[in-house]
Structures are given as C-alpha cells and as structure tokens.
Amino acid sequence: MTLDLDTARRLIAGTRSAAHERGLKPLTVVVLDAGGHVVAAEREDGSSAKRFEIAHGKAYGAVSMGLGSRALMDRAEQQPYFIAAVTSAVGGSLVPVPGGVLVRDGDGTLLGAVGVTGDTSDNDEAAAVAGIGAAGLTAQPAA
C-alpha cells in the first residue's frame, strides 16, 4: 500500500470540505493506492446508488493509465474505441471524465488517486484538487 489509511482519510475530508465550501451537490469520494486498490471511500447522503462505482472508475482509470481522468476524456473524444478497449483490457471499469486525480508526493512519486463524482465533472475535479492540496500533496488532474 503506497498510500496509508490516515492519508486517505485526510484526502477524503479535504475533498468533502472543499466541496461544502463551494456548495456542491452531495459527493462520493474514493481513494485508491498506486496499485488501484481501494483504501477508503465515503458516499454522502443524497449521492445516488451507483456513485461509488463511478468515483472508483474515475480513479481507477487514472491509476491504470498514469494520467488524470481529464486526459482520458480527451483521448475518448478522439478515439472512443481506445477507451472501450482499455476498459475491457484492464479487467475493471474506467470512467473517462474529469474527477479522477492522481496524487503524488513532493518527489513526484505516485501515491494513488482520488475519484470524485456527484456534481459537474469540472466541480468534482476542483474538489479533488483542493483536497489533495489541503493534505500537502500534489494533484495531477490531467496528462
């Protein structure tokens, strides 16, 4: 595990706090380690039934490809068949819209990713970036 539970909890708390300050809709936040495995997750009251899967897919796509999910959206716009093929190949789902943000430490080492869903994709990403910054770590939302 490259991202410990205390850090994951701080990432979730920071993301949620940033979302509340901005008045966003109820969010679901999932934190994965660099291997793509769940470390922690929280779904706020009012966030719909399958939001865990969507937040997971944003973060999982980011870790799987080593790119923030905004870069995956750009790729999906150009080559939708590529994203469909990778979804099949990776043995899990990736959701190629903004809100899956890579987390790096001060040396640039990849620690994992935060996936957020519930508001617009742009707002989801902004909350994740703010939460990662509040934890003293570096956010990589795109390529």
Added chain:
Amino acid sequence: MTLDLDTARRLIAGTRSAAHERGLKPLTVVVLDAGGHVVAAEREDGSSAKRFEIAHGKAYGAVSMGLGSRALMDRAEQQPYFIAAVTSAVGGSLVPVPGGVLVRDGDGTLLGAVGVTGDTSDNDEAAAVAGIGAAGLTAQPAA
C-alpha cells in the same frame, strides 16, 4: 426496500391506465426501489420479448445516477463514451432514453424509479409521469 409492493402495483396500474387512455402500444413497466432492485414488473400482451430488460435499463440508469433517463440521453448525445463507461462501471445495463422516471415522495425523498418501454420514448415517459402522479407521488423525468 424504500418503495413497497402496494405502491409499486399502483404505479404500474396507473402507468398502464394512462397508456390505454392515450391509445399507446403495448407497454412493459418495471418498478425499482431506491437501491435499484425490482419490486414489480408487468409486460403487456404484444410487448416484445426483451422489453423487460429495456424498461429495467431505463429505470436502473435513473436510480444509479440519480437523474431521470431523459437527462442521461442528453449526456449520451454529448459524451457517448461516458454512458458506455458508466454502463460498464455499474455492473448492469442502463438505457439512456426517456421513460426512466424517478419517484419521490412529498418530502423529496427518493423512493425508486419507474421504467417504461413499448411506444415512443416520449410517450413511454408521459405514461410513467401520469402513473406516478395518479399514485400521489412526484415524478422526476429529467435532471
């Protein structure tokens, strides 16, 4: 179960009654609870073989995302790869055309969704909205 069987039966009866008054083609109606699980379903004579799956997919998409399926159609028009990705992520099928309508009570609490298929998508949705209203509940057909 957030939507009991008696309510589900009234939703189906009301939807079918509204469809008959409008002279619509034979319909299939599926009612899901807020967790996306089947409470009741009826496929009218002449409604084709896989209509259960289509009605289910409209309602399932609505509950999964917390949006009426008309909003999912709008999203599919703009970002088809997003709907494809979510379909994979949620571990089931969602059908992003009108006719999957969220059901809320007077306080706005989500009870579940009605999915209708058989006529045009617009008519399917109109029947669902009428059936939900006849049951004294609130319909949310879009965002």
Added chain:
Amino acid sequence: MTLDLDTARRLIAGTRSAAHERGLKPLTVVVLDAGGHVVAAEREDGSSAKRFEIAHGKAYGAVSMGLGSRALMDRAEQQPYFIAAVTSAVGGSLVPVPGGVLVRDGDGTLLGAVGVTGDTSDNDEAAAVAGIGAAGLTAQPAA
C-alpha cells in the same frame, strides 16, 4: 408470448395467497413465458434485495432445460460442473434448487414457468405448485 399477462397475474396472486395461508416468509415471484422472458414479477415487503434475480434464476433454469428446478438440483448434486457449464452457456443464470416450476396447459403445452424464493426451497416450490393449480393449469416441479 405463450403466457399472457392476465394468466401471469393470476399465477402470482395464487402463489402469494398459498404462501400466506401457509405462513411463509415474504416471497418474490417471477413468471416467465416459454421463451424465458419476464411477463410479471412481484417482490413482497421484507423479501431481500436480490430475490428477483434468484426467483428469476429458478424459473429461467426450468424453462432453459425443460425441467422443473428440482430436477436441476438432482443434476447439480451429481454433476456440479454440468450446471456451472450450462449457466455459462445459456447467457444468464439458473438457480438449481426447488422453486422453479414449469407451467403447462391441459394439453401438456409448455406455457412458461413460475420462480419463487424467500422461504425454504421446498416451501417455495409448494407455493408455486399451489398457485399454478389455482389458475387451472398444470405444475411440473421436477423432471
């Protein structure tokens, strides 16, 4: 559709009525036509989240193989790999325990199947058999 909606509704009502007389736990009842497609379904309050899928699998196995699901249990006891292989082959799930009962008319023509789950498998089957009899049709619970 080889089993019309009015008949399906009578099968469900008769099965539920028989279950209530016997004091069974809350049931889920699914009726499929001879092609294995859903005609109607009802999940009683207190019947757990995935009971539709289980009742469906009992009836689907029965229609798929032309045998009541009790016969599929016997086969599973003897050749579990066979049932696993058929599950994969049929493109859907079959649940090989009692409670999936074929429905035939007076001439022996196959109309479809009733699948029941919620109490013991034996009680589930007894309710289905009683419901089919109450509708004036012939139940085939085993081979």
Added chain:
Amino acid sequence: MTLDLDTARRLIAGTRSAAHERGLKPLTVVVLDAGGHVVAAEREDGSSAKRFEIAHGKAYGAVSMGLGSRALMDRAEQQPYFIAAVTSAVGGSLVPVPGGVLVRDGDGTLLGAVGVTGDTSDNDEAAAVAGIGAAGLTAQPAA
C-alpha cells in the same frame, strides 16, 4: 440510502476499535446500505490488496440474501452449487464465510450490512458485531 454516512463512519470506527482491543490483524471494513451499495470503506495499513473486494463480498451476500454471511457458509457447505449459482445470478460476488453482518435498527428494519476481513472469519465477525453494538444498532451475523 437507508444507512447514512455518519452511521457508516461510526460502524467502521466501532469495528476497528473492537479489533484493536482484541489485537486482531489489520482489517478492511465495508459498510453497505440495504440496497447493497457502498456507503463507506476503510482498509487498514497492512491489509492486503484485494481486501476491499472480500469485505464487500461478505456484506453484499448478506444484503442480497437477507442473511448474515455465516448462514451463507452453512448453505455453501451443504449445497456449494447453490452459492455458485446465486453468485452468478446477483451480478456480483458474495463471499460465504463469517464476517458479513446485517445491521438492523431497534424496530428490526434492515439498514444495511458491515463486511469485515483480515483476521480469522470468526474474529472478523466478532469485530463487526461489537462495532454494530457500539453504534447502538442490532447485529444479525447468521440466519
């Protein structure tokens, strides 16, 4: 959502606290609502890569069938093909060993389930039961 995020966080905190008092190995704890959807999850440092999926499968089986996962183990001992069939039918994984515990309120209403993995199955279950009790709710670990 039948189990809110604050309750889910208390269930996780109580389960982890009970595990620490007993000196258990690092655990993963997943809380699902009554519809089987993730509300919150935490994987402790040292809990292996796929523990989220295992804890999820214990809780998911419990909610799907309306039984604690210890009852599913008993069923798997007697009819392994039944558990295999249900796993296919429900469209997800269920893990039929102790550690998936249903959560009910004082009226007996099902709120969801806690899934725990990391130590022995018996210890996993004991931690979940203690955590549910600490939250003032009722644990149902078996049938």
